Amino acid sequence: MLSAVRHFLLLICLAAALAATAAIPAESRISSPQQNPEQAPPAPQTVRAPQAAPAPPAPSPQVPAGPVIVLDPAHGGTDTGARGPDGVVEKDLVLQIVRTMRAELEQRGYRVITTRNDDSNPSYDDRAGIANAYPGAVFVSVHISSTGTPGTVRAYYDRFETPVAPAPGSAGLAGVAAQTVNRPSGGLIDWNEAQRPFVDASRRLANLIQVQLTQLFHGSPLVSTGAAIRGLRSINDPAVAIEISSVSGSSPNALAAAATPLARAVAASVIAFRQGSAIGAR
16 A cells, blocks of 8 residues: 555656746757858958949030121022023022021031021021121121132122222122112111121131132132122121022032032131131230
């Protein structure tokens, strides 16, 4: 009997010990594994290099701070100008030439104004009014002569010493110069005297253009020509006229092809003119 009691008590103690062991958390019963001293340390995290700032946009081409260039296709409407043997007329050719010159000059950064864009015929005062609306502009009137050495070009400036008087039967710029003066009614200035303060500047600009023309159109004169040109007399800025020879001796295609070199001559001359003006103003 005593032996049975002892056996029973032993079972109770064993059960209590097992219960106590089960109550211990699993992580407490499992020892942490020892770190292998030969194990390499964890690789450091890769640090990204800061991204380079985006490159600034390329600067836009600098537009030369030049004056406005007013291109004047001569004649128009019922005034055909010089007429060639095959029926080609000056008014149409100069309009085509001026359109090409305008595109070429605008590509070079200049602002270009034209006195007519179609087959109209603005009066001298209307053309002058367009040019005089842009102080500091340069005025270039484009003509084609009825005669002359084909492939040559002349630059003109207004010469006040020569009176403007009728001269029937004259041709080219001589014919333009011969027309009587139209005086506007009212106004603060006499249109017929507007060019007088700019005669020297216009002559200098015409000479600069003529130098370029001599290089681009072989056989052209070395210096510009002064004449009484009604189309320039009312311009309140440096003003010149360019006359291409000739509607009777050159084909329309040859005359039209003069537009690009004419634009080059005007652009180069305007730059030289402004630089000379800046030097003279010091």
